[in-house]
Amino acid sequence: MKRGKRGKRKKGQIWVETIIYTLIAFAMIGLALAFVKPKIDEIQDRGIIEQSITLLEDIDDIIKNIGDPGNQRVIKIGIRKGVFKIDAEAEKLIFEIESRSEFIESGEDYQTGDVLITSKKIGNLNEIVLTITYSNHNLTYDNKHELKQFGKSSTPYKLLISNEGEEAERIVINFELLN
Numbered sequence: 001m002k003r004g005k006r007g008k009r010k011k012g013q014i015w016v017e018t019i020i021y022t023l024i025a026f027a028m029i030g031l032a033l034a035f036v037k038p039k040i041d042e043i044q045d046r047g048i049i050e051q052s053i054t055l056l057e058d059i060d061d062i063i064k065n066i067g068d069p070g071n072q073r074v075i076k077i078g079i080r081k082g083v084f085k086i087d088a089e090a091e092k093l094i095f096e097i098e099s100r101s102e103f104i105e106s107g108e109d110y111q112t113g114d115v116l117i118t119s120k121k122i123g124n125l126n127e128i129v130l131t132i133t134y135s136n137h138n139l140t141y142d143n144k145h146e147l148k149q150f151g152k153s154s155t156p157y158k159l160l161i162s163n164e165g166e167e168a169e170r171i172v173i174n175f176e177l178l179n
Contacts, residue, residue, distance in 0.1 A: 038100060045097065055077060057115060062161050067163065074161075077158075088148070095129070095130040096127065099126050103126065116130070139175070
């Protein structure tokens with residue numbers, strides 16, 4: 001009779017040990033993710049910022065090389081995080097993102113090509129702003145001087161960029177969203 005009870009105790013002990021080891025493994029995985037996930041997010045944000053700089057440079061190339069009045073180009077803009085702005089009032093293209101990545105030192109400005117990069121610390125995040133300013137061009141959105149914002153989207157936006165001729169010795173560049 002004693003033998004039977006001892007066998008049941010060992011079976012119970014094996015199950016308890018299995019559960020304890022499983023819980024320890026889950027705790028270890030949880031700790032690893034707690035440290036690794038922020039770093040992964042930071043690396044992804046850095047990639048988004050670098051892609052956004054390239055996007056702004058591509059749009060800038062289109063604007064500078066669009067040619068004669070009436071010429072048009074279409075560009076696809078994919079936004080996974082952040083906000084792309086066409087500020088036709090201030091003649092600027094802007095991309096803003098709140099990021100864990102400290103792309104440049106907070107409070108500093110950095111110029112790469114025509115793109116001005118600024119960074120400001122907000123809590124534990126950094127607000128990164130990419131800007132291109134146009135002094136020789138008159139930017140419009142749907143032929144109006146207004147601010148247009150494009151946020152996160154699962155599908156890319158299609159923007160039509162067109163040369164509308166000159167006005168007050170400045171080339172008018174119009175942006176229009178295509179369906």
